[in-house]
Amino acid sequence: MTEKTTNLNRRDAISLIPAVAGGTVLSVALGSENARGEEIPAKREGVYPDTVKSASPTYSPAILAQGSKLLFISGQGPKDLSADMETQIRQTFENIQTVLETAGAGWENVVLIRSFFINLERDMPIYRKVREEFLVKPYPASTAVGTTALAVPGLEIEFEATAIL
Structure with missing residues (x-):
């Protein structure tokens, strides 16, 4: 052959x-x-x-x-665990944005978002609404996972991201 x-x-x-x-x-x-x-x-x-x-x-x-470099952003959560879920999700995206900016990147560099939820059914509609404020086309590949616990006690959401630079 x-x-x-x-x-x-x-x-x-x-x-x-x-x-x-x-x-x-x-x-x-x-x-x-x-x-x-x-x-x-x-x-x-x-x-x-x-x-x-x-x-x-x-x-x-x-x-x-x-890209010539990859940025792997560790799981991020909100600053205020007692805030309503919309605020917690927004704070989590803001934390990712801060990491992106510190690395010289922006949302246009993000290629993957992985999101973890303690209450996926309740929080997914809110997540979809808030992420529209941050993500840009073409939207990153993404996965949403429901889980029973996260590493920090009281944490109900955690998002990680990968970006190209």
Whole structure:
């Protein structure tokens, strides 16, 4: 058996996916430099297959990311555990925003958000509403998980994020 080779690079192959499978790709180009000061383009592309239903208006089934650096943001929670849930969710997104800004990034760099909830059914509608204030298109890939406990006593929500720079 002989192997057939082609000069098609990975980027070209990925660009064919919507044509073959049907769907939409939304791109955002960002910029970054490597340790030698050379420009390395960071890029986020939302992948939206026609056959995959969206869970909400601020949901992307997948994000194709390219960048010279990755930022992994540890789980963040609210500052005030006694506040109403909308305030707690907003404070948690604000904490992530502070970490992003400290690293020289913004919401346009975020490629993944993972959210943990003690009361998923109650809090998910509030979460969907508040995240619209922060997230930008193409919306990051995301997962919401219901759980019975988080590491900090009294904590009911915790979000972590990954960004490209």
